[in-house]
Amino acid sequence: METSKVIHALYTDDDVLMSAVKRLKAERYHIEEVYTPFPVHGLDIAMGLAPTRIAIASFIYGCIGLTVATIMMKYIMIDDWPQNIGGKPSFSYIQNMPAFVPIMFELTVFFAAHLMVITFYLRSRMWPFKKAENPDVRTTDDHFLIEVAVRGNEDDMFKLLKETGAVEVSLITNDEH
């Protein structure tokens, strides 16, 4: 692949970072990525990221969990072997439903929670032996890093980033791939 060039600009304050992101968006530069040590409130909106749909996925998983619980207990307790256990009515699902509600609830929550977490891991590409994608170790401690794709004059971009309060600006050339 051809050589790609990005600029890394480091900041030490999240407020400065926010104003820098807004400035870059206003100047219509493309922000590749922002690395922060902690969640910065409003950063996703400033960057113009699309809202997450993980809640919708979780709702669907919950519905699946409820269905699994219902079908499982309908089959086991009503259809397969309808025993008389302590006089509980096992003629139809609805007659004995109150006894099944705790399991229906728990399985709904179980499916909604676990499948949502797994979805999150898959979508954000996280797993135990994954190689960390960290451009600068300081971003996990007290520095903020904006990665901007180079477009047009590099010197102009350096100047702009310095103006926004960056403590360190460097050009990174990737030519491995």
Next chain:
Amino acid sequence: MYTFSSRFRTVAIVLMIVGAIGVIYGFLTSHKSFEEVETMLEAEASEHGGGHGENTTHMTDVHTDDHINDHSEGVEGENARSEQEQSLESSKVEQSDMYIDETSADYGRSQSEVDIEAGDSEMNSEATNDESQGLLESQAHGDDGHSVSVEDHAMDHEEHVEHVQHQIANRPWSALYVAAFFFMMISLGVLAFYAIQYAAQAGWSPLLLRVMEGITAYLLPGALIVLGIAVLSGTVGHYNIFIWMDPEVVANDEIIQNKSGFLNLPWFIIRGLIFITGWSLYRHFSRKYSIAQDTADDNKYFIKSFRISAAFLVFYIYTESMMSWDWIMSVDPHWFSTLFGWYVFASMFVSGITVIAMVTMYLRSRGFLPLVNDSHLHDLAKFMFAFSIFWTYLWFSQFMLIWYANIPEEVTYFVTRFTDYKIPFLGMIVMNFIFPILVLMNRDYKRIPWFVVMAGLVILIGHYIDIFNMIMPATVGDRWYIGIPEISSILLFGGLFIFIVFTALTKAPLTMKRNPFIKESEHFHF
């Protein structure tokens, strides 16, 4: 400052007048004579081709058969009968008997016990045959032994008619009481929410505190009306809501006798007045300090509000629980439930928050609350959502524990509700749980005013029916209907509620000036 628009005031007054006319109509039409009820029951019997009339005849037949059986088998032979059919038969006898045996005192109880036993013996006739049969027979024949005669049936019939007559007379009282309690409970729920905002030093809500103060203005008159109706029903009326107030019933009822140390009229009134005094004192002083804080030059009044709120919350959780035993649970004096106080609390809390949201949205739409934004609305809608689920959790916990254990003395409560009130009983769960959980789950929907108003209306109707389901089965039994007495009572107290609340809102500026958290509340967003 808010001004109560004259058109809205007229609406409130019209509601009260229309409601009052309907309530009076309800009382005038509910006093039926013995003969009227008798002809009504006969007409009903012929109309349905079943119901009571058929039961009466059916009962006579089975009874006769039973007696022939008994006599042919002899007294000792009774225990020997162990065929399923006979168990079923005797349960039928028992079931039809209940229409006759019932006295106004223990109607709900005897009926439901019978239903359960009958149901049980049908379902597990093999398992419980001997046991239930013995029980059923001893109940079916009771003291009369085998000497049930034609005169007894005539007397039974008379008792049945009198019982229905009493139920019909109870209806306008109960309708009035349910509506009065419903609106009182809203303002009490708001008062608890208000105290929590102070005690928790919430930063989002100070913009809404004046709205809450307006709603709690209804508490003192509303609670006095509830207590007044309760006492009047036992003094002026003919024990139309609380049967434990009837000395004749108590004389024949050992269970109520044993509870009479708690359930007696003077102590009931004193307790009620203590609750109302405590709540009103808190409401009075918190309102006073809240207005004083506007012109103060330090936070002295805010700190005072904080302290009395914490004290009130302790007082409230005790008195609310006892209030629910007194004003609601004692309509079924044979029944008890330990989490009943919490259950009533959940109902009042969610209705209260819903009303806060609706009043806030109304005032905002009129431009009186310019600083309230969608995030405030979102927070209120989240509370509506969460406490709807909390209510369902408590409702289900109460229901399932009783259903699962199936102890006759507890389960009667749900049996009467499930047999005679199936639509309100199940409809309430749809309105109070399934509807809010689906409608208010989405973040964006919680920020749309008309959406929240729609959900709020359903929640409020659902909780009215919740109170309806608590009171009505004990007082009017299967003679319930949501007709003129019920709707008029809602209009009457709804009008009064609107009138008092919106008048109170005009008394002070709708935005606090010097609340320490008011700035945070103005800029609240998430």
